Amino acid sequence: IIQLYTPLNWFGTYYRMIQSAFVDMESMFELLTEEKEVSASLKFCFLFFVYRKEILSEVSFTVMPGQTVALVGPSGSGKSTIIRLLFRFYDVQGGCILIDGQDISKVKQNSLRSYVGVVPQDTVLFNDNIRENIRYGRISASDQEVEEAAVAADIHHKILSFPDGYDTEVGERGLKLSGGEKQRVAIARTILKSPRIILLDEATSALDSQTERNIQASLAKVCANHTTLVVAHRLSTIIKADQILVLHDGRIAEQGRSVVCVCVCVCVCVCVCPRASVTLREKNYCKDSNDT
Numbered sequence: 001i002i003q004l005y006t007p008l009n010w011f012g013t014y015y016r017m018i019q020s021a022f023v024d025m026e027s028m029f030e031l032l033t034e035e036k037e038v039s040a041s042l043k044f045c046f047l048f049f050v051y052r053k054e055i056l057s058e059v060s061f062t063v064m065p066g067q068t069v070a071l072v073g074p075s076g077s078g079k080s081t082i083i084r085l086l087f088r089f090y091d092v093q094g095g096c097i098l099i100d101g102q103d104i105s106k107v108k109q110n111s112l113r114s115y116v117g118v119v120p121q122d123t124v125l126f127n128d129n130i131r132e133n134i135r136y137g138r139i140s141a142s143d144q145e146v147e148e149a150a151v152a153a154d155i156h157h158k159i160l161s162f163p164d165g166y167d168t169e170v171g172e173r174g175l176k177l178s179g180g181e182k183q184r185v186a187i188a189r190t191i192l193k194s195p196r197i198i199l200l201d202e203a204t205s206a207l208d209s210q211t212e213r214n215i216q217a218s219l220a221k222v223c224a225n226h227t228t229l230v231v232a233h234r235l236s237t238i239i240k241a242d243q244i245l246v247l248h249d250g251r252i253a254e255q256g257r258s259v260v261c262v263c264v265c266v267c268v269c270v271c272v273c274p275r276a277s278v279t280l281r282e283k284n285y286c287k288d289s290n291d292t
């Protein structure tokens with residue numbers, strides 16, 4: 001027995017070492033397969049931009065990874081211009097925009113655009129079938145991934161109601177989708193693309209309550225854990241944002257999440273966006289139309 005003790009002891013020690021190595025290896029594989037960081041930080045430093053007149057001046061703010069910032073302000077105050085500058089439709093004429101600390105003017109446009117997804121007000125549909133129109137978000141996506149994105153964007157059942165389903169052609173005389181449905185196609189594309197930063201230009205047109213709820217729900221899915229910059233026209237979007245920026249004449253007039261800031265936003269919305277007044281009335285915040 002004494003002669004057997006030493007080899008058995010050695011065997012036990014090596015067995016434990018090998019077992020612990022397998023456990024470490026398992027944790028290493030788990031770490032390797034863990035999802036990549038899906039959001040990025042954004043920093044706007046003293047933006048200055050002129051078309052023919054001065055459009056933006058001294059616009060500075062920071063968006064932390066995963067945060068949603070709502071841009072609010074009267075028509076022409078420069079909200080969409082901020083979005084266009086971030087997507088580099090135009091280059092800034094003063095100041096800079098940093099993504100994760102990197103100046104976007106020094107990054108290749110392709111690489112920038114793979115980081116950023118845009119859900120515009122008016123989505124362009126191509127003369128192809130609805131499946132390919134969604135797949136445009138990520139050309140390599142499988143049919144199943146396209147359909148999963150459509151489910152998440154809450155447009156799947158609408159597509160299935162067409163006689164040819166996903167194969168329905170979106171030609172000039174073909175598919176008729178409402179503005180809200182087209183925007184959900186754009187949301188499905190963005191879900192497929194899964195960019196780190198999402199730029200959303202909310203539709204100004206009035207939507208019925210059900211469509212608005214559907215769009216809000218699908219947007220919540222696409223924006224979750226992604227850094228989002230939204231040109232907000234709806235009170236519900238503004239209230240849910242982590243940070244609100246009120247623009248006036250190309251400058252930041254108010255910034256934050258304070259009661260004052262939310263009140264300024266409500267005033268701006270009620271003055272410039274008829275849909276917000278409707279929302280307030282629907283929720284009985286205002287007793288009659290005179291209160292708006």
Ligand code: ATP
Binds near residue numbers: 052079081082
């Ligand atoms: P809205 O809420 O109506 O969309 P906005 O706050 O998004 O307005 P921007 O679209 O950023 O405003 O426009 C800011 C200003 O820049 C406006 O005065 C507009 O007339 C001007 N502008 C926008 N695009 C151009 C252009 N391509 N050429 C010249 N001026 C432009």
